[in-house]
Structure formats: C-alpha cells, structure tokens
Amino acid sequence: MNHKNKMMMLLSSAALAIFAVLQAGQVVAAGAAGADKPLMLAEVSAANIFNRNLKKQKNPNAPPWEDGIHDTTNEATFNLQPPLEAYKGLPKTSFGNHVDWVKALDQGLIKPRWDRLDSNEEPFVMDLDIVRPVKASVPDVVFPHRQHTEWLFCSNCHPAIFIPQKGANQINMSAILLGKKCGVCHGKVSFPIETKTCKKCHSKPKPADWKPPLSEATLKNPWK
Amino acid sequence: MALKNERDFAFKSLLLGVLLTLGLMGVSQQSKAEYADVVINNYADAAGMRPAVFPHWFHRIRFRCKVCHADLGFKFKAGGNKITMAKIIDGQFCGACHNGEVAWSVENCAMCHSGIPGTPTHFHGSTLQRLVAPAYKPLDAKKASKK
Structure with a gap:
C-alpha cells in the first residue's frame, strides 16, 4: 500500500482532531459567555474551609491601626507601639512574629524578667534533651528542656500537659494542631506549625538502616 | 447655592x-494582626466596651512566660481566665502589674479595650485558625460584602 495514502489519512485524522478540539473549546467559551452568572460554587460554612494552603501574610508585623483587629475609631489604638519598632535588631525568622525569640534571649538582645518585680532573678534552667522516636519516616523529635525552661516553670507543663514519665505521653500532630500537648503553646504563641517549622522539632535524622515499619495489614495479608 | x-x-x-x-x-x-495577639471578649461587648486585645509579643520582651502563666495563674487558654475589671482592680491577673507601679494603671481603658467591637475571643494567627477558618470573621459579613 502506498505511503502517500497513509500520510493523507493521518493528516486528515489530525485535522479532524484539531477541529473537534476547537469545537469543544467554542462550546465551553459559549457556555461561559452565555451564562449571566459566573459558575456558582456551593455555599460553604466556615467550618468546611479546611485544608486550604496557608496563605503567606502580605503585611506581617502591621502596626495596630492597620492590623484588622484594633478599632481605628479608638484614639488609643494609635498610641500603641507598632511591633516592628520593638523588633529592631532582633534575629528574624519567616514565621510567627517573624522574630526568633529563643535566639534573641540567648544572645541577650532581650532581657525579660523571670520575676514580676525582681529583674535580677535567674530562671531555673534544666538542660535535658528528650528524644521521641517517631513511627513515620519523618525525623525523630528532640525536645530540648533548656530552651523551654528559659521561659517557663516546670509546673507550666508538668504534670497537667505532659506526665513526667517516659512513655506516658501519647503525642501526635493532630492533637498538637487541635491545641493539645505541644499545641497548647506551639501554633498559638510559640512558633507556629508550618512546613517551615517541621524540622525545628523533627530534628534527629533516622538511623541509616531505618526502614518504615510494615503495617499489620501487610504482615497479616491473607492474599500474600 | x-x-x-x-x-x-x-x-x-x-x-x-x-x-x-x-x-x-x-x-x-485576611486581618493581619501580630501572631499570638489575643482578643478577649468574654464580657466586654455585653458591657458596651470594646474587646480587649492582649499583645503577647509586647509582654514577651519584658517578661518570661513563667511570670504570668505560673505566678499570676493565667491559664493557657484564650478567654479561659474569666478576667473582669473587678479582679484587675483587686490586683489579680493584669492587675498584678497594671497598677501604676510595674506598668501603667487601669484608667487607660482604651489601651487594652482597643479591639473592633463584635470580635469574638480568639488567638490571632494560630495555626488551627488559619487552617480551619477565620473564625473571627462572621459569615454574614462575608455574604453582605458579596451582595
């Protein structure tokens, strides 16, 4: 059979395909133009807007009168200090207040009081790292007591939030996000829970020979 | 004319x-207030007062968490402390410092009570709030803006 015929058939089918695509495009365009209203999305309640991407803040550290929660009809709002004024010279981060508070304290750039009245009182610092193995493939968690005891007292966390006993605390990210365990502070006051901050806690790489544990369903799979 | x-x-x-x-x-x-600003509106609106806004960042520069959360007994919960002006004047909660000695006194009403009326008690910029929904933004207002 001749080569020419084959080519012709190919060409014509290609032309047909292009025509079909164009047609479809026209239909879509006509549909969009013909409708008076834009495509109506279902009305959702606030509770359903979950799992969207965390939007980057456009104007972090806005002064009180531009921050959306202070009332600008209140004269005193304009007497409040804008955060950026206080943050001058403090080490920066890309989340939360955009200030690395722990570093600022370590470097002596801020000197917050440990006692309400006595500015000379020193905190009771305990330098003890707790390693928490994580079942999943993310790096294991290292909890540093030092940074925490610089700011907090033992009774702030023990025993109400964390039972001071090995293996007594079940922690998972869902609980943390919902404000339990570490989430009592993290994600609200201390650094937030964002992709950028995962590694602040999940900081100990898994051993070289680590393999993800097989799930029970795999181990007991009857169709194996 | x-x-x-x-x-x-x-x-x-x-x-x-x-x-x-x-x-x-x-x-x-989205409102873009400072991370960890707390709006406290347990009683303020009902009393015809603007809700109070507590800036964590401002206090953190001056005091460690321990001072308020261990010594003064502030619970780790926005709106969970049932703070009233009577308690503050008695020297509890904010009143432990805001007494004209450690910090300015309570006659500066509008310095704390500076929030937009109707804003519910919440932690500004918390991860959960950002993930789930801006709970401080009433849905009705959003609908009204569309109309």
Whole structure:
C-alpha cells in the first residue's frame, strides 16, 4: 500500500482532531459567555474551609491601626507601639512574629524578667534533651528542656500537659494542631506549625538502616 | 447655592463610594494582626466596651512566660481566665502589674479595650485558625460584602 495514502489519512485524522478540539473549546467559551452568572460554587460554612494552603501574610508585623483587629475609631489604638519598632535588631525568622525569640534571649538582645518585680532573678534552667522516636519516616523529635525552661516553670507543663514519665505521653500532630500537648503553646504563641517549622522539632535524622515499619495489614495479608 | 449643594452631594457620594469599596476590600482580606495577639471578649461587648486585645509579643520582651502563666495563674487558654475589671482592680491577673507601679494603671481603658467591637475571643494567627477558618470573621459579613 502506498505511503502517500497513509500520510493523507493521518493528516486528515489530525485535522479532524484539531477541529473537534476547537469545537469543544467554542462550546465551553459559549457556555461561559452565555451564562449571566459566573459558575456558582456551593455555599460553604466556615467550618468546611479546611485544608486550604496557608496563605503567606502580605503585611506581617502591621502596626495596630492597620492590623484588622484594633478599632481605628479608638484614639488609643494609635498610641500603641507598632511591633516592628520593638523588633529592631532582633534575629528574624519567616514565621510567627517573624522574630526568633529563643535566639534573641540567648544572645541577650532581650532581657525579660523571670520575676514580676525582681529583674535580677535567674530562671531555673534544666538542660535535658528528650528524644521521641517517631513511627513515620519523618525525623525523630528532640525536645530540648533548656530552651523551654528559659521561659517557663516546670509546673507550666508538668504534670497537667505532659506526665513526667517516659512513655506516658501519647503525642501526635493532630492533637498538637487541635491545641493539645505541644499545641497548647506551639501554633498559638510559640512558633507556629508550618512546613517551615517541621524540622525545628523533627530534628534527629533516622538511623541509616531505618526502614518504615510494615503495617499489620501487610504482615497479616491473607492474599500474600 | 443650589449648584453648591449639588456639588457637595456629588462629592459626598463619591467619598462614600470610595470608602465603601475600601471597606468591602477590607472585609474580604485576611486581618493581619501580630501572631499570638489575643482578643478577649468574654464580657466586654455585653458591657458596651470594646474587646480587649492582649499583645503577647509586647509582654514577651519584658517578661518570661513563667511570670504570668505560673505566678499570676493565667491559664493557657484564650478567654479561659474569666478576667473582669473587678479582679484587675483587686490586683489579680493584669492587675498584678497594671497598677501604676510595674506598668501603667487601669484608667487607660482604651489601651487594652482597643479591639473592633463584635470580635469574638480568639488567638490571632494560630495555626488551627488559619487552617480551619477565620473564625473571627462572621459569615454574614462575608455574604453582605458579596451582595
């Protein structure tokens, strides 16, 4: 059979395909133009807007009168200090207040009081790292007591939030996000829970020979 | 005279239009207050007062968490402390420092009570709030802005 015929058939089918695509495009365009209203999305309640991407803040550290929660009809709002004024010279981060508070304290750039009245009182610092193995493939968690005891007292966390006993605390990210365990502070006051901050806690790489544990369903799979 | 009135009216309506547009834009935008600012509105609205806004960042520069959360007994929960002005004047909670000795005294009402009326008690910028929904933004306001 001749080569020419084959080519012709190919060409014509290609032309047909292009025509079909164009047609479809026209239909879509006509549909969009013909409708008076834009495509109506279902009305959702606030509770359903979950799992969207965390939007980057456009104007972090806005002064009180531009921050959306202070009332600008209140004269005193304009007497409040804008955060950026206080943050001058403090080490920066890309989340939360955009200030690395722990570093600022370590470097002596801020000197917050440990006692309400006595500015000379020193905190009771305990330098003890707790390693928490994580079942999943993310790096294991290292909890540093030092940074925490610089700011907090033992009774702030023990025993109400964390039972001071090995293996007594079940922690998972869902609980943390919902404000339990570490989430009592993290994600609200201390650094937030964002992709950028995962590694602040999940900081100990898994051993070289680590393999993800097989799930029970795999181990007991009857169709194996 | 009539001409002047007309001009005034035109100017006023233009101004109103601009303000309205800005207002609607403001509604649709996320508020961008400082991370960990707490709006406390347990009783304020009902008492005809603006809600109080507590800036964690400002206090953190001056005091460690321990001072308020261990010594003064502030619970780790927005709105969970049932703070009233009576307690503050008695020297509890904010009143432990805001007594004119450690920090400025309670007659500066509007320094704390500076929030937008109707804002519910919440932690500003918390991860959960950002993930789930801006709970401080009433849905009705959003609907109204669409109309």
